[in-house]
Amino acid sequence: MKAIVFHDRGIVQETEVPVPALRPGHAMVRVQAAGLCHTDIEVLHGRYGKGVFPLVPGHEYAGVVELVADDVSGIRPGDRVVIDPNITCGQCPQCRKGLTNLCAHLKAYGVTENGGFAQFSVVDARHLHHIGQLPFDLAALAEPLACVMNGLGAAGVLGQSGLPQSALVIGAGPIGLLLANSLRTIGVARVAVADRNDNRLAMVQAFGFEPFAAGSDALRQEQQAFDFVADATGVVAVVEGMIQYVADGGAALIFGVCPPDSRASFAPFELFRRQIRLAGSHSLNRNIPQALDLLTRDLTISKLVTHRLPLAEMVPFFTKGGDPTTMKVQFVAAAAG
Numbered sequence: 489m490k491a492i493v494f495h496d497r498g499i500v501q502e503t504e505v506p507v508p509a510l511r512p513g514h515a516m517v518r519v520q521a522a523g524l525c526h527t528d529i530e531v532l533h534g535r536y537g538k539g540v541f542p543l544v545p546g547h548e549y550a551g552v553v554e555l556v557a558d559d560v561s562g563i564r565p566g567d568r569v570v571i572d573p574n575i576t577c578g579q580c581p582q583c584r585k586g587l588t589n590l591c592a593h594l595k596a597y598g599v600t601e602n603g604g605f606a607q608f609s610v611v612d613a614r615h616l617h618h619i620g621q622l623p624f625d626l627a628a629l630a631e632p633l634a635c636v637m638n639g640l641g642a643a644g645v646l647g648q649s650g651l652p653q654s655a656l657v658i659g660a661g662p663i664g665l666l667l668a669n670s671l672r673t674i675g676v677a678r679v680a681v682a683d684r685n686d687n688r689l690a691m692v693q694a695f696g697f698e699p700f701a702a703g704s705d706a707l708r709q710e711q712q713a714f715d716f717v718a719d720a721t722g723v724v725a726v727v728e729g730m731i732q733y734v735a736d737g738g739a740a741l742i743f744g745v746c747p748p749d750s751r752a753s754f755a756p757f758e759l760f761r762r763q764i765r766l767a768g769s770h771s772l773n774r775n776i777p778q779a780l781d782l783l784t785r786d787l788t789i790s791k792l793v794t795h796r797l798p799l800a801e802m803v804p805f806f807t808k809g810g811d812p813t814t815m816k817v818q819f820v821a822a823a824a825g
């Protein structure tokens with residue numbers, strides 16, 4: 489079969505590889521859609537996880553079950569499914585507390601095990617979720633959306649009591665727009681998105697959010713105007729500056745991935761005096777079902793997928809820098825598949 493293979497640090501090619509063997513407890517999935525994410529590029533360069541090579545990347549994917557092992561129940565050939573990529577130990581203190589995303593021995597399909605940028609992927613059947621009739625490209629957004637939901641939970645803004653009336657997302661990349669979409673879908677009345685790029689701001693407008701040019705006077709006039717502010721840029725200066733937009737009693741979420749050795753500064757007194765919650769979040773925590781529920785309520789989110797490509801055409805997207813007109817890039821299997 490064909491697969492994208494990370495052969496070594498920085499070396500990526502479409503490669504002919506054997507179809508993986510089915511094992512007990514596992515199912516073989518014929519991949520129909522698989523999204524590229526910034527994490528894949530970090531994995532390619534050995535900056536995320538331990539750097540296991542060779543590796544088939546891809547942790548955001550959906551497809552059709554082709555085969556199941558004899559001991560698998562609840563999943564059958566022909567089922568339409570999405571994968572929860574996180575493989576957790578179930579034994580460590582974090583797993584026992586239900587924080588499986590923080591498992592001390594966290595592994596994941598597409599990071600430490602072969603993932604979804606291939607024609608077939610063999611996955612532990614317990615990691616499969618039925619998607620009903622949801623289109624595959626939407627289903628492949630369930631994993632990043634689950635990460636977003638985990639972040640909203642970490643910031644304390646899910647549920648009636650914590651629901652903000654207004655929110656600002658800084659950074660209009662795929663994750664920023666997923667955040668904004670989620671906030672609107674859960675009932676936040678005012679959702680604004682800031683970015684410095686005009687193409688991305690046009691996308692913000694197309695989704696019906698309130699656009700703000702980063703650094704503009706219009707944005708400066710929104711000091712302390714939002715109950716919830718999220719960084720989706722991973723830029724330290726943005727993280728430092730986001731507190732100023734949070735209303736008293738509000739929350740700020742660090743969702744973008746800043747460089748590990750970077751440092752930010754802000755005034756602890758301000759967090760104290762204005763009672764601001766500052767939260768971080770990592771990955772997803774068994775919440776693919778909630779993400780699927782959200783996806784079925786907002787099909788417009790598929791506008792995020794700007795590229796639907798065969799495997800070979802995916803390769804340049806792992807190595808070239810980000811183009812602001814590119815949102816979500818997906819590998820999509822040929823229609824006959």
Ligand SMILES: [Zn+2]
Pocket residue numbers: 525526527547548632
């Ligand atoms: Zn991802």
Ligand SMILES: [Zn+2]
Pocket residue numbers: 576577578579580581582583590591592593594
């Ligand atoms: Zn664990």
